[in-house]
Amino acid sequence: MKVLIIEDERELADSIITYLSSEQFICEPAKDFNAAMEKIHLNDYSCIVLDLTLPNGSGLDILRELKKQQKEDGVLIISARNSIDDKIEGLNLGADDYLAKPFHLAELGARVAAIIRRKSFGGQNIIAIDHLTLDLSDKTLKHDGQPVSLTRKEYELLLYFISNKNRVVTKESIVEHLWGDDIDMADSYDFIYSHIKNLRKKLIQAGCPDYIKAVYGMGYKFSI
Amino acid sequence: MSLLFLCSGAATFIMVRGLLIHELDEVLVDYKDRIERYIDLKGTLPESDAIDETIIHYDITAHKVKDKFSFTELREPDEDKMHTFRQLVFTKRNGDVIYKFTIAKPLEGTRMLTRIIAATTVVLLLFVILSSVLLNRIVLRKIWAPFYETIHKLKGIKISKGDRLTLSETNIDEFRFLNNTLEQTINFAEQEYRILKEFTENASHEMQTPLAIVRSKLDLVIQQEGLSDTQADAIKSAYSGITRLDKLNRSLLLLAKIENKQFQETSMLNLKTKVDEKLEQLKEIMQESSVKVKSELTDAVISCNEMLLEILLNNLVSNAVRHNARDGEINISLKPGVFRISNTGSPVSLDKERIFRRFYKDEQHSTQHGLGLAIIKQIAEQSGIQVSYDWENHQHVFTLEWETPLLT
Numbered sequence: 001m002k003v004l005i006i007e008d009e010r011e012l013a014d015s016i017i018t019y020l021s022s023e024q025f026i027c028e029p030a031k032d033f034n035a036a037m038e039k040i041h042l043n044d045y046s047c048i049v050l051d052l053t054l055p056n057g058s059g060l061d062i063l064r065e066l067k068k069q070q071k072e073d074g075v076l077i078i079s080a081r082n083s084i085d086d087k088i089e090g091l092n093l094g095a096d097d098y099l100a101k102p103f104h105l106a107e108l109g110a111r112v113a114a115i116i117r118r119k120s121f122g123g124q125n126i127i128a129i130d131h132l133t134l135d136l137s138d139k140t141l142k143h144d145g146q147p148v149s150l151t152r153k154e155y156e157l158l159l160y161f162i163s164n165k166n167r168v169v170t171k172e173s174i175v176e177h178l179w180g181d182d183i184d185m186a187d188s189y190d191f192i193y194s195h196i197k198n199l200r201k202k203l204i205q206a207g208c209p210d211y212i213k214a215v216y217g218m219g220y221k222f223s224i
Numbered sequence: 225m226s227l228l229f230l231c232s233g234a235a236t237f238i239m240v241r242g243l244l245i246h247e248l249d250e251v252l253v254d255y256k257d258r259i260e261r262y263i264d265l266k267g268t269l270p271e272s273d274a275i276d277e278t279i280i281h282y283d284i285t286a287h288k289v290k291d292k293f294s295f296t297e298l299r300e301p302d303e304d305k306m307h308t309f310r311q312l313v314f315t316k317r318n319g320d321v322i323y324k325f326t327i328a329k330p331l332e333g334t335r336m337l338t339r340i341i342a343a344t345t346v347v348l349l350l351f352v353i354l355s356s357v358l359l360n361r362i363v364l365r366k367i368w369a370p371f372y373e374t375i376h377k378l379k380g381i382k383i384s385k386g387d388r389l390t391l392s393e394t395n396i397d398e399f400r401f402l403n404n405t406l407e408q409t410i411n412f413a414e415q416e417y418r419i420l421k422e423f424t425e426n427a428s429h430e431m432q433t434p435l436a437i438v439r440s441k442l443d444l445v446i447q448q449e450g451l452s453d454t455q456a457d458a459i460k461s462a463y464s465g466i467t468r469l470d471k472l473n474r475s476l477l478l479l480a481k482i483e484n485k486q487f488q489e490t491s492m493l494n495l496k497t498k499v500d501e502k503l504e505q506l507k508e509i510m511q512e513s514s515v516k517v518k519s520e521l522t523d524a525v526i527s528c529n530e531m532l533l534e535i536l537l538n539n540l541v542s543n544a545v546r547h548n549a550r551d552g553e554i555n556i557s558l559k560p561g562v563f564r565i566s567n568t569g570s571p572v573s574l575d576k577e578r579i580f581r582r583f584y585k586d587e588q589h590s591t592q593h594g595l596g597l598a599i600i601k602q603i604a605e606q607s608g609i610q611v612s613y614d615w616e617n618h619q620h621v622f623t624l625e626w627e628t629p630l631l632t
Contacts, residue, residue, distance in 0.1 A: 009433055015440030019447075080432035102436035102470055105443035153508070168446045172467050179505060182538050191512035217456040218446045218463075 001046040001116060003027045006036040006062065007078070008054050016049060019105040019167070020112060033057030040066060045073045046116045049108070050095070052079040052086060063093045074115035078103065104173035106164045113163035129162055130224050131208060143206040153178055154199045161212065161222035170219040196220060229353055236349075237342040244334040245310060249293055252312040255280075255327045256291070263318050278329050279309070285324040288315045298328055307332055370394035374403055381410060383417050384483075421483055428477035435473065439466050468593065475595040478535070479582075482602045487529040490607070492629060495524045495533070496558055502537045503556075506545060515548050515567075519556040524563070527629040528607045536603045539596045540565050540622055547586070547620070555619070560628050566621040573615030580611075 003025050007013040010031065017027040028043075030036040033056040040048070040062065048066075052059035059077065066073060075095040079086055087098045096115045099108060117127070117136070125136040133142040139155050141148045150158065160177050161169065171189035178192070200212050213221050255278060262270045269282060279298065291314045298309045311328035374391055381387050389410040391403040442463050445451075451459070481487065499521055503510075510517060526533065544554045544567035552568035570586065578584050580601040583594040600622075604611040610625040 009437060011437045012433065012440055015437070015444055018444055019440070080429055080436070101432045102439045102466075105440050170443070170446070170463060172463065179509070182535065191509050194512065195508070215446070215456075216451075216453060217460040 001025055001120065002043065003112065004030060004036070004039055004043075004045045004048045004073075006030045006048060006054065006059065007051040008032060009051075015105065016108065020109060022166075031055075033062070036062055037065065040071065040073070041069075044071065046120050047074040047076060047112050049076050049078060049112065052077060052090070060089060060093060063090065063095055067094045072119060074119040076108075076111055076115055078108070104170065104176065106160070106167065106169045106173045107177055109167065110160050110163040110177065127159075127162060129165070130211075132162075134159060134162070143203075143208055146206065148202055148206045150199070150202060153195055154202070157195060157199055161220070165222050165224055168215045168218055168221045172219075174219065225353060225357065229349060232349055233342070233346045236345045237338065240341045240345075241334075241338045244338055245331075248310045248329055248331070248334060249312070252293070252310065252327050252329060256312060256314050256325070259325060259327075260316055263316055267318065269318065269323065278327060280328075281326040282323045285315060285322050288317070288322060289313065289324065295331075296328065308335075367396065370396060370399045371402070374399070374406065378406065378410075383410075383414050388414065421480060424476055425480040425484065428473050428480065431469075431473050435466060435470055439463075439470070442466065472593040472595070475593060475599060479595065479599060479602055482532070482599075482606055485606070487532050487606070490527050490529050493526055493528060493530060493533055495526050495537075495563060496521045498533060498537055499541075499556065499558060499563075502534075502541050506541060510545055510554075513545065513548065514551050515545055516551075516553045517556065518553065519558075521556070521558040522560070524558050524560045525628055526607075526609075526626055528609070532603045532607060536600055536607075536609075536624075539600050540624075543567075543596055543622075544620075546592075561626060563624040564621060566616070566619040568618065569620055571618065574613065574620065576613055579613050 001024055003020055005013050005016050005020075005027055007016065007029070008031055013029045013031070017029060021027050025046075028039065028045075030039050033054045036050075036054070050059045050062060054062075059079070063075060063077075066075065075097075077087075077090045077095045077098045078101060079090075079098070080101045090098055096118070097111050099111055117124070127134040127136065131144050133145075134140075134155075135142070136159075139152070141150055141155065141158065156178055157174065160174065171192055174192055175189055178195075196212060200210065203212070204210060211222050211224065213223060215221050259270055259280075291312060293310065293312055296309050296311050297306050298311075299306060308331045309328040310331055311326055313324065313326050315322055315324050317323075370392070377389065377391060381389055389407050391407060394400055394403065442459060445459055446456075446463075499519070503517060503519065541554075541556075544565055547567065547569045548554065549568050554565065554567045557564045574586060575584075580597050582598040584597060585592065585594040600611060603609075604624065608626060610623075612623050612625075614621040614623065
């Protein structure tokens with residue numbers, strides 16, 4: 001699966017590529033408007049990560065071009081212009097999602113994974129990983145066919161971990177993902193500990209290995 | 225004005241009177257000359273003329289005296305009344321005898337004249353003064369009208385509200401000059417203010433990309449295996465620093481956007497639904513810090529920008545949770561037009577004057593940026609909501625009041 005990163009800040013583009021690249025994803029960078037236009041004409045991408053402010057042009061024009069050519073590429077807009085107008089315009093033009101800078105790479109990973117799931121598997125709603133099966137439509141988890149009951153937050157937490165599997169995910173990004181980025185509880189992220197503890201307990205009770213590991217000081221890692 | 229009027233009145237009176245007395249003195253001197261000539265010519269004393277009102281006396285005296293004018297009270301021969309006379313005393317030798325003559329003329333005539341002249345003058349003066357005052361008033365009011373209009377308009381100008389100064393045309397050069405200068409100055413100030421506001425927004429925008437780079441690099445660093453505890457601690461601190469900077473930046477940007485009126489769209493919202501959503505969202509966090517929430521909510525409609533209302537509620541409720549005591553409580557009540565949220569917490573009242581200012585912090589070393597309440601205030605102002613803080617029954621109370629919009 002190919003992912004195109006259209007971002008003029010080389011350092012940021014490098015970070016995104018390093019984080020997203022794995023055995024599943026091949027990431028290609030495009031540093032300006034013209035390079036991006038060329039790439040979208042030549043290739044089909046599972047997902048395009050699109051910065052709106054580019055040298056020589058606007059990201060919104062790239063979006064228009066994609067729609068004109070009736071391309072099916074999923075598009076995630078990342079923009080420093082954290083304004084609702086941009087967001088609405090981007091989504092109206094057919095972008096799949098919008099993420100304001102600065103973002104957590106884990107959040108970006110989760111959004112890209114969600115777009116690719118929607119686009120590339122024909123809207124297939126099942127994620128199967130190791131012994132786990134997640135049904136996205138009714139938000140349930142099965143372990144080797146046996147249902148495991150999860151609360152809403154535990155389910156979302158697990159999905160977030162799976163979307164960023166084998167990566168360290170910080171507490172901050174978990175809180176922002178589950179409670180929204182307007183949540184202003186910067187003093188303490190400890191309240192997520194009980195949610196993670198419960199999720200781990202449920203998975204272990206269902207007979208799973210201990211997927212979720214605490215990483216000292218940072219956060220957690222879902223390893224397979 | 226009245227002092228000038230009194231002085232000039234008195235001056236006229238004294239001058240006219242002096243003039244007339246001088247005239248009278250000349251008449252008396254004239255009499256004296258005629259008497260002296262008569263004596264020199266005929267060697268006898270003249271008969272006193274009974275028809276003339278001039279009174280002439282003569283006595284024999286031992287020696288000569290100098291001529292002397294004076295005022296005296298004498299009895300009028302015809303009337304039985306005392307009158308003031310002007311008299312001249314002089315001596316004249318006739319042969320061996322020296323006579324002392326006293327000629328007196330009544331002041332009565334001159335006094336009357338003096339009074340009439342003085343009265344006429346005073347009336348005329350009064351008329352002139354009154355008419356000039358009246359004329360001045362009318363003319364000045366007309367002439368200064370553009371000036372007062374300018375002052376009035378200037379008072380109503382609020383640069384922070386983006387008002388522009390437009391002054392009406394005047395055909396008085398000085399005022400046109402004043403108006404032009406004022407318009408230029410105000411518009412220049414307004415432009416400067418706008419640039420300053422845009423600066424905050426632009427600066428915040430520009431900070432987002434470097435912040436994104438730093439955060440993404442930290443996200444990558446923590447992926448590395450085998451970080452030592454010291455390294456992990458350092459990264460953790462850097463990470464939370466970036467998070468704080470990000471939040472501060474977002475809040476500044478939000479404030480700038482509210483000020484620049486980028487959230488003008490309003491809709492009718494049921495505040496109860498919004499409060500319920502917010503409490504549901506924060507449920508776990510409140511459980512974790514064992515804060516008890518008591519709420520009494522009834523439906524209440526408010527006309528507000530939806531996003532701003534959510535931020536407003538978010539800040540109020542998060543503040544109540546964050547600044548609460550362990551096992552504390554939060555009381556929320558909602559009635560049409562009034563929303564009250566109170567919480568236990570620090571045992572002293574906050575500074576009512578400064579609490580809504582930017583970067584106000586209760587504790588100096590708080591990790592909070594101190595913009596939460598400034599944002600609340602800004603949103604409230606923008607949305608026509610009154611927000612106030614009170615310290616009641618050992619609880620911090622924030623009250624929102626607004627006028628329930630008429631449902632159409």
